[in-house]
Amino acid sequence: TSTTCVHPSPRRWPHRVNNRDRKATRCSRLALHHHPHHEAPLRQALHQYRPFDLTPHQLRQPPGVHIDTQGLAFNSFIKTFVQGHKTHVKEAVTKLLAESAQAELAGFIPSYLFFTSGAAGLGFWFQLQSLHDEQGKDAAEITGWDSELIVPSFINPVPAGVWPGMMREKEGATDFIDFAARFRQTKGILINTFRELEPHALRSLSDGKFPPVYPVGPLLNLKSDDGHVGSDQSIQKSDILEWLDDQPPSSVVFLCFGSKGSFSEAQVKEIACALEQSGQRFLWSLRKPEPKGKMGMPTDYADVKGVLPEGFLDRTAGIGKVIGWAPQVAILAHPAVGGFVSHCGWNSTLESLWCGVPIATWPMYAEQQLNAFALVKDLGLGVEIKMDYKQDSEVVVSAEEIERGIRRVMEKDSDIRARVKEISEKSKKALMDGGSSYSSLDETCVHPGPGIGHLVSTVEIAKQLAARDHQLFITVLIMKLPFDQLFTNTDASISRRINFINLPEAHVDTRNTGPSSFFKTFVENHKTHVRAAVLESSTQSESNQARLAGLVVDMFCTTMIDVADEFGVPSYVFFTSNAGCLAFLLYLQKLRDEHGTDASQLMDSEAELAIPSFVNSLPAHVLPGVLLDKEGATAFLNHAKRFRETKGILVNSFSELESHALHSLSDDKTPPVYPVGPLLNLESDDFHVSTDKARQKYDILRWLDDQPSLSVVFLCFGSMGSFGEAQVKEMACALEYGGFRFLCPYESPRQRARLPCQVTMRIPRVSCRKGWAPQVAILAHPAIGGFVSHCGWNSVLESLWYGVPIATWPMYSEQQLNTFELVKELGLAEGSEVVVSAEEIGRGIREVMEKDSDTRERVKEMSVKSKKALLDGGSSHSSLGCFIDQIQL
Incomplete structure (x- = not known):
């Protein structure tokens, strides 16, 4: 067993009788x-x-x-x-x-914070503390009542007028900032809210800058309004509920202002006037203020007639009731209550939402103005009673304003009432088995396609998800092709919330089997292993009781959508290429299924296709070669068809790079598309390089250190890129006659030719390196000025990230399509129709190495944008947050 110590506040207050x-x-x-x-x-x-x-x-x-x-x-x-x-x-x-x-x-016990208010309020504390500690700004110095502060936990800017009053005092603000600084020292923060109520605020707190936040609410005592009430209060409660029993459903407005809520006689008369003029049935908890200058609690009036307008009780006897102490939960739960005029204390807010009663806001002290602002402006769950916060003396709200608020909160068919009813249902579900606050943890299984390119991107999206939300556990299910010699083990130390499972090998008979058939069978044969791994992960993983929130499948593994359906969880596609290619596949699938057009019929080299995801017409000859084969085309388009069955598509791109293509995907016929890239592994060129590769990397980078800035052209063609001997010789001639420094890795297995050794002998300043190349480290080096690439999408993103222009040399798969987009659509690369001769290769290298070219300027600009996309508030950062919200619903 284990012991947990919980230290609540307040302690035993000196002025309050203990009843606990x-x-x-x-x-x-x-x-x-x-x-x-x-x-x-x-x-x-x-x-x-x-x-x-x-x-x-x-x-x-x-x-x-x-x-x-x-x-x-x-x-x-x-x-x-x-x-x-x-x-x-x-x-x-x-x-x-x-x-x-x-x-x-003793001395080794972790500390946790219980934050009894809402997530937006917690974010406000953190924002003020950040401003103070990082920018030297004091909250008390922001004195203008019309000033607004951008607070990440709020959707709208927060006016200074709704800040807690003590924030406008230097000592009070200092105390709050010190509290927030201490919050960051804890191992986690439990908060009395639930995801469905404050998704934006909770997402803003899940970015790795704060301790893990656990929304565990709404935490309400629904069995009693004050522990054990005395006999007098029991009689009062019975009398109140009997009166409510005689009222029609949703006809009574309830006015109650918390345990410390009380008003001056002037304000009491304005409230009374508003109630009488509105004609609404009402139940009003009216309490006597504590003596001025003394610390105490409001008490019941011996006789309320002395503070109410003369004759008020007689004139409203048929529709209203004035009480002292109020059993608030029991009243809000009664079907006769249709509206609540409240001080917006957080407990009262949660109780009202739980019972489905709309709130008219009347904040009085502490963080209540902030709560009221969030309810009205951000969440649309409250009606504002406007009041002047600028006055130093007590604010007296007019009867007209109070009446307006009462009438609005009691409207039977209002949008606010509908939203409150919806959030009421969600608040109850949050605490049920499997609800968001019951588990406060989610697990997502991610299934990458085989091959290092797909695996690298998948690991990066897993790392992004784990970093963004501390309540997410991610399991990555890895399958390996039988002929794949790449090292695909991954590092379990990346995050304790990322678990890697290497699936058992699935046997496939390769005799008389084409590539498309082989791959389809290979993935299909893994379905049993994926099913077993998902079951094991959801019951025995570190996440313990985490809810299985969904299955993210690779673009070529759509058969695993069936597994998600079997488990009754949503499925998502991770499209590791670009948005233009995604839209292209969906377009061809639509042509086939709605118009009977076969993709292989479009392969006339003279034809040009109008594709919605591209600004320019697409020449048929740049279509992926697999579409020439009827079997291959059918497999590809069947994948695209299954994309439409999912709850969303993650794409390794960003809005600033492919705005037109992404816009073309924003229709009601396509699942939501989340551009979450660029997803790049910039820390290493392979998860664990061998000693030999580490030595090679060191040798290469040392050679680059000796070269001038932007002087070296780098030639690399991906993990599957190779050439015949004739093409290698043309490439060698182009490099020799071009006069550029170059870095060109080459391999010498069977059926692959070497670059002529004479090249390195005649031109000592060049570098020809046998074998593997640490591509990311090379592209990041300041000596690199250009990149001759096969235009695999990961390579494209890496080159753009480092601002290195590309000379395109597509070889297989969708690389010709990528080339078309880079050159014709985006103007971010140099290319030609066919690259074979030494002259053509030399021309491409010269163009890509021009130091003042428009292409280099555009690539440099896109490099900056690619980094901003992943920052807090960037396009991909926000898109990933939207995806997390979706999987946590």
Whole structure:
């Protein structure tokens, strides 16, 4: 067993009668420890903030002890009051550890924070702390009432007028900022909210800058309104509920302002006037303020007639009831209540939403103005009662404004009422088995296609997901082609929330089997292994009770959508190429299935196709070669057809690069497309390079260090790129006669020719390297000025990331399509129709190496945009957040 110590606030307040002693018997494993009363310190140097006096009787001090608390400010009292209990908390924790035989753990216990308000409010605290610590800005210095602050946890800018009052005082703001700084030291933050209520705010807190945030709400005590009420309060409750039983459904507006809510006589008369003029049935909890300058709680009036307008109770006897103490939960749960005028304390807000009662906001103190702003402006779940926050003295809200708010909150068919009803249902589901707050963890299985290119991109998307949301666990299911010699083991230390499973090999008879048939059978034969791995992962992984939220399948593994359907979870496609290619496949699939057009019939070399994802007409001869084969075309287009069955498509691109293609995919016939790229592994060129490769990498980079800036052209053609001997000789001639420094890795297995050795002998400044090339490290080197590439999509993104222009040399798969987009659509590469002769190769190299070319400028600009896309607030960063929201629904 384990022991967890929970330290709530407030402690036993000196001015409040304790009523919690009897609650300890509710759970045999719940022990309540009461701290000894602690003396507040003597008079401090305090700022001017509602000073009050505390008498010895109110402090419940030991006999004979007198503390002068004249002029003590509220927030200073709280700070010193809590600080004074530190010794008592330590003693209680030590006692608990000793009782549970865990004394050796003292000093090694992680701390967690329980934030009792909403996620937007927590984000506000963090934002002010960041401004203070990182930019040297004090919240108290933002004095203009019309000033607005961009806070990531809020959708709309937050006006200074709705900030908590203590934030406008330097000492109060300092205390809050210090709290927020300490929040960051914890191992996690539990928060009394749920994902469906605050998805934007929670997403803003899941970016790796803060401790993990666990939304575990709504945490409400629905069985009783105040623990064990006294006999008098039981009678009052019964009387109130009997009155409500006589009212029609949703006909009563309930006015209640929390345990500390009370008003001046002037404001009471305005409320009374508004209620009478509105003609609405009402239930009004009206309480007497604490004595001015004293710290205490409102009490019930002995006779409310003295503060209400003359004759008010008689005139409203048939439609209204004025009460003192209110059993708030029981009242909100009653079907007669149709609206709630509330101070917007967070507990009251959650209770109202739970019961499906719309709120008219009347914030009074603490963070309530912030809560009201979020309810009205960000969430659309409340009606604003407008009030002037600028006044230093007590604000008196007019009867006309109050009446307007009451009428609006009681509208029976309003959009707000419909939204509140919807969120009410979601609040209950959040706490059910499998609900968002019940588990507060999600697991997503990701199934990459075989091959290092697909695996690298998949690992990167897994890392992005794990970094963005601490409540996500990702399992990557890896299958390996029998002839794939690449090392595909991955590093489990990348994240404890990313788990890699190497699937068992699936036998495929390769005799008399074409490439398309082989690949289809190969993937299909893994379905049993994927099914077993998903089942094992969802029941035995580190994530323990995490909910299986979905299965992300590779673009060539759409048969695994069936596995997601079997588990009853949504499926998503990870399209590792670009948006233009995705839209192209969907277009051809639509032509086939809706118009009977066979893709192989479009391969006339003179034909040009009008494809919505491309601005220019697409020459038929640049279509992927696999579409020439009827079997291959059928397989590709069947994949595209299955894309449409999924809940969304992740694509390794970004909005700034392919705005036109992405726009063409924004229709109701295509699942949502999430551009989340560029997804690149920039830390290493392979997950674990061998000693020999590490030596090669060192040798290559040392050679590059000796070359001038932008002087070297790099030639590399991917993991499957090779040439016949005749083509190699043409390439060698072009490199020799071009006079450029170059770096060209080459291989010498059977059926592959070598670059002529005479080239390196005649031109000592060039470099011809046998075998593997650390492509990312090379492209990142300042000596590289151009890249002759096969235009595999990962290579394209890496080159753009580092601002290196490309001379295109497509070889297989969709690379001709990528080349067309880069050259004709985006103007980010140099290319030609056919690259064979030394003269043509030399021309391409010269063009790509021009230092002041328009292409180089555009590539440099796109390099900057590619990095911004992944930053907080960038296009791909936001798109990934939208995807996370989707899988967590």
